[in-house]
Amino acid sequence: MAEKIRGPRPPRQEVRDEAADIGVEARLAAGVLLNAALEGRGGLDAALSFREVAALPGPDRAFARAVAMAALRRLGEIDQILDRRLQKAPPLAVRTILRVALAQTLVLETPAFAAVSTAVKLAERDPKTRPYKNLVNAVLRGVDREGPGLTTAESNLPDWIAARWRATYGEATLAALALVARDEPATDLSMKPAVDPAAVAASVDGEALTGGTVRTGKRGDVAAWPGFEDGDWWVQDAAAAVPARLLAPKAGEIVADLCAAPGGKTLQLAASGAAVVALDRSETRLKRLRANLERTGLSAEIVAVPAEDWEDDRTFDAVLLDAPCTATGTFRRNPEVLRATKPADVAKLADVQHRLLDAAAERVKPGGRLVYCVCSMEREEGETQIIAFLRRNPAFKTAPVDPAALGAPAEALTPEGWLRILPSMWAEKGGLDGFFVARLDRVA
Known part of the structure; x- marks a missing residue:
């Protein structure tokens, strides 16, 4: 799918991203x-x-991060443009200078004179890149003068990821995923039950989505937005809010959130009125959860321990397991995850998920329920895990799911009754994080 690199521009950063x-x-x-x-x-x-x-x-600093993120999202396309103009590969430091400059001009719409000038200065200041300053100048001015030419959105995906997704989801879905990967996503907010989503949407120039999430294109420090200090809401992708809704905790129930940090789902569970026990192996990551509980006025018992090592004989009405995973479904917000993940990581994490699922099942009371989710696009971490789990655990069965009631796309419902949310769903609204979610009820 060939196209010019310019397209729908990510919402403008509220930083000086165009100032010379x-x-x-x-x-x-x-x-x-x-x-x-x-x-x-x-x-x-x-x-x-x-x-x-x-x-x-x-x-x-905010500008630097915006440029780096733009370069990551369009890295394949930027390299396609560079490779057409470079007779041989330059040192990485030189390619980095060129990548940074093209991310500014082609994605963030920084004036070319500013991007070219500072790129040449960058090349001049380091003895290793100084011999290439004329090359940097010529390449960037050539792109500005003649245009970037045609590029393919799929080139932004690592080859092995593209091959997996093509085999799993088909060519058309791969193309849609590649398109949604190119642009910076909006910010999604979840709120406490007593807070009106319509009022929050009006205060942040956003819209209320199905399920109660508010989506806004507003940028800048969220701590300065209306309602943050009052603890009315927290940042959480619309898809990430679905698992806790599917668990459906009730006031008076005792609920466990395993692998809880950074805590968006814990806040949802606590807001329901249930008594929540939140576990995570990382004390450092739990600091953010504690801070959000304090800000929102919600409460939970926090335990810093790996779920499979937890020496506690309690069982629970409901258990949520948001398992560690490759996180390939979060590429809209975290484009670096596709570059950092390696093929071997899928099998390695699938083994961890297997152990955690069995540990979570032991915590569910008869008649209780378990929700398993991963923000991964890989079947080994989602569908395959649940198929194997149900074979090992005949006391559990898949519970019916109503996507509309959960704020999930209707097309996310699988024939088995699970949810496979793809980032390209709701593309007209900006997409979603990729998630696999399944609810399993324990027979009484």
């Missing part, structure tokens, strides 16, 4: 973030604390 006075240091930081994201899982977030990034003023 943003200097070389911000572009350098963008390159640092980009390469950190390409080097491994969690690399971009970790790189935010690197000196080249942390030392920048707030607006410049």
Whole structure:
């Protein structure tokens, strides 16, 4: 599917992303973030604390991150453009300078003169890249003068990911997934039951989606938005809100949220009036959950322990297991995940999910219910897990699901009665995170 790289532009960052006075240091930081994201899982977030990034003023730091994210989303297309103009591959440092510059001009619509000028300055300042400054100047001015030419959205997906998704979902769905991967998503908000979604939508220039999620194209620091300090809502993708709705906790029930951090689903469960026990193996990640509980005025018992090692004899009316996974379904918000994930990760995490599912099942009371979910696109982490689990655990059966009542796309319902939410669903509204969700009831 050939097309020009320009298309629907991501909502504009509320930073100085087009000002000519943003200097070389911000572009350098963008390159640092980009390469950190390409080097491994969690690399971009970790790189935010690197000196080249942390030392920048707030607006410049936000600009650097916006550029890096734009480059990640369109990396394949940017490289297609570069490869047509480069007779041989330059050093990585030079390619990084070119990638950062093209992300600005072709995606964020930074004026070409600003992007080219700072790219040349970046090349000049390092002895290793200085011999290539004329090449940098010629390539970028050539793209500006002659246009980028045709590119393919599928090129932004790693080859092995594209092959898997083509085999699993078909050519048409692969093309739709590649398109939704190109643009920055809107921000979704979940709110406490007493808060009117329509009122929140009006306050953030958004819209209320089916199920009660509010979606907004508003940018900037969410802590400054109306209702944040009052604890009315929290940031949570519309698809990520579905599993807790499917669990349907009730006031007075005792509910366990395994692998709970960073806590969006825990907040949903606590808001229902149920008594919630939230587990996670990472004390560091639980700090964010504690902060959100305090801000929203909600409460939960928090335990820092791996779910399969939890020495507690309680059983629960309902258990939610949002299992560790490759997170390939979150590529709209976290484009780096597709570059960081390796084929071997799928099987490795599937083994972890197998153990966690069995541990979760032991916590469910007779007559109780278990919801299993992963934000992964891979069948081994979703459908295959539940097929194998039901064979091992005849006391459980699949419960019926009504997508409309949960705020999920109707087409997400599988023949087995599970949900396979694809990011390309609701494309007209900006898409969703990819999720697999299944509810399993334990026979009384």
